[in-house]
Amino acid sequence: xxxxxxxxxxxxxxxxxYEPCDDSFALVDAxxxxxxxxxxxxxxxxxxxxxxxxxxxxxxALVLGQGACxxxxxxxxxxxxxxxVTSETLEAHGVHAELITTDIASGLEERLAGLVDVMVVxxxxxxxxxxxxxxxxIASAWAGGENxxxxxxxxxxxxxxxxxxxxxxxxxxxxxxxxxxxxLQMRDKGYASRIVVQRSTxxxxxxxxxxxxxxxxxxxxxEVGAVNKTGPARIFESLLSQFPGLLFGRNSNSSxx
Ligand SMILES: C[S@@+](CC[C@H](N)C(=O)[O-])C[C@H]1O[C@@H](n2cnc3c(N)ncnc32)[C@H](O)[C@@H]1O
Numbered sequence: 237x238x239x240x241x242x243x244x245x246x247x248x249x250x251x252x253x254y255e256p257c258d259d260s261f262a263l264v265d266a267x268x269x270x271x272x273x274x275x276x277x278x279x280x281x282x283x284x285x286x287x288x289x290x291x292x293x294x295x296x297a298l299v300l301g302q303g304a305c306x307x308x309x310x311x312x313x314x315x316x317x318x319x320x321v322t323s324e325t326l327e328a329h330g331v332h333a334e335l336i337t338t339d340i341a342s343g344l345e346e347r348l349a350g351l352v353d354v355m356v357v358x359x360x361x362x363x364x365x366x367x368x369x370x371x372x373x374i375a376s377a378w379a380g381g382e383n384x385x386x387x388x389x390x391x392x393x394x395x396x397x398x399x400x401x402x403x404x405x406x407x408x409x410x411x412x413x414x415x416x417x418x419x420l421q422m423r424d425k426g427y428a429s430r431i432v433v434q435r436s437t438x439x440x441x442x443x444x445x446x447x448x449x450x451x452x453x454x455x456x457x458x459e460v461g462a463v464n465k466t467g468p469a470r471i472f473e474s475l476l477s478q479f480p481g482l483l484f485g486r487n488s489n490s491s492x493x
Contacts, residue, residue, distance in 0.1 A: 244291060244294055244295060244298075244325075244329060245325075245328060245329075246289065246291075246325075247324055247325055247328040248289075248320075248321045248324035248325060248328075249289070249321060250317040250318075250320070250321055251374065252315060252317050252318075252372075252373040252374045253288060253289055253315065253317050253318045253321045253374070253377075254288040254289065254318070254374065254377035254378075255288075255289055256288075256289055256291040258435065258437050258440075258442065259358050259361075259408045259442055260288070260289075260291050260292055260358055262408060262433050262435045262442050262444050263292050263356060263358050263406060263408050263433075263444055264291065264292055264295045264296075265433050265435075265444075266406055266432040266433040266444035266446070267292075267295060267296055267299055267356070267406065268299065269432055269433060270406075270432055270446065271299055274299065274300060274354070275299075275300070277353070277354075277402075277404070279300065279307050279353030279354045279404075280307055280308065280353055281307060281308050281309075281310070281348075281351050281352050281353050281354075281400075282296055282297075282300065282307045282308070282309050282310070282352070282353065282354040282355075282356070283309070283310045283311065283312075283341075283348070283352045283354070283355045283356075283398065284296070284309075284310075284311040284312070284333075284355070284356045284357070285311075285312055285340055285341065285355065285356075285357045285359070285391055285394075285395075286312070286313055286314075286318075286357060286358060286359055286360070286377075287311035287312065287313045287318060287319070287322045287333075287335070288313065288315075288318050288321075288322070288358070288377065289318070289321050289322065289325055290311070290321060290322030290323070290324075290325030290326055291325065292356055292358060293309055293311040293322065293326070293333050293356070294322075294325050294326050294329050294331055296309070296354070296356060297309050297326070297329075297331035297332070297333065298329065298331060302331055302332060307353070307354070308334075309331070309332065309333035309334065310333060310334045310335075310336065310344075310348070310352075311333045311334070311335050311336070312335075312336045312337070312338050312340065312341055312344070313335075313337060314337070314338065314339050314340075314370075314376055315337075315373075315376055315377075316337045319335045319336070319337045322335055323335055340387075340390060340391055340394050341394050341398060344398075345394070345397060345398070348398045349397055349398060350397075350398070350399070350400055350401070351398065351400055352395075352398040352399050352400060352403055353399075353400050353402060353403055353404065354403070354404050354405075354406070355395050355398065355399060355403065355404070355405045355406070356405075356406045356407075357391055357395075357405070357406070357407045357408065358407075358408040359380070359387050359388050359391055359407065359408065360376060360377055360378050360379050360380045360384075360386075360387045361378070361380045361384040361385075361387075361388060361408065361409060361410045361412075361413050362378040362379060362380050362384050362410070363380060363381070363382065363383055363384040363412050364378075364379040364380060364381060364384075365381070366381045366382060366386065368381070369381040369386045369387065370387075380413070383412055383413060383414060384410055384412055384413045385413055385414070388407075388409070388413060388418065391407075392418070392421065392422065392425075395447075396422075396425050396427075399449070401449065402448075402449065403448070403449065404446060404447070404448045405427075405446070405447040405448075406432065406444055406445070406446050406447075407444070407445055407447070408442060408443070408444050409442070409443050409444075409445060410440050410441065410442060410443075411440070411441040411443075412440075415443050415445060418445070419445065419447075422447050426449055426450050427447040427448060427449055427450065428447070428448055428449075428450050429445050429446065429447045429448075430445070430446055431443050431444070431445055431446075432444050432445070432446045
């Protein structure tokens with residue numbers, strides 16, 4: 237399957253659509269690194285928020301397959317040109333996803349609440365002045381406001397609402413986004429986390445973080461390549477080792493329960 241991913245072609249483009257870049261590749265590499273677990277998990281509904289060119293959702297559909305044994309795919313983007321480019325990328329690779337032009341998952345919350353097994357997000361994460369966030373065009377692909385967190389902080393509660401009881405979220409973050417604080421915030425919502433891919437480029441240091449509900453830790457303990465083998469306490473210890481600067485949150489003691 238990795239060879240198919242490597243062959244993903246940029247069949248369509250638009251000056252206002254984000255072309256696959258280091259962050260897109262890191263996210264797909266994380267999915268490939270977790271491929272064995274994903275195949276065992278056998279998700280039924282997968283979703284990408286901010287699909288851009290379609291490189292990630294197409295890769296995910298190729299990794300997991302479609303049809304009777306595979307998953308159903310949904311992807312959103314606020315940029316209508318991105319939705320069109322994604323449609324052409326999917327079609328050129330023989331896979332299908334339902335595509336919706338919307339802000340994060342606006343209008344889909346009721347329909348998808350508690351149903352999404354896998355969510356993937358490469359959000360606009362670059363620290364910028366707040367007024368650059370949500371502008372039309374290509375700027376919406378990267379402009380993340382203060383600490384690059386403006387869109388990320390809107391996506392997290394939506395993810396929490398849409399993810400199923402066994403739901404997994406893979407999200408790209410930048411060091412400037414304070415990923416350890418994001419993990420603590422998600423931990424308060426009941427999610428464990430681990431870094432699946434960490435990558436430094438000349439310009440940025442990226443993490444692809446996987447989040448899953450703590451109740452799922454038995455499954456996670458059996459995962460291939462799992463860092464955390466014995467539940468939430470170890471998961472949090474692992475998080476501390478991954479983010480040495482991590483500050484303890486309000487509920488940090490509950491990690492040992
Ligand atoms: C960094 S690009 C990632 C594109 C693609 N997923 C990839 O990895 O190559 C971020 C994408 O999120 C989209 N986006 C930004 N704000 C959004 C929002 N509020 N709701 C949905 N999509 C959004 C942008 O239009 C852009 O396509």
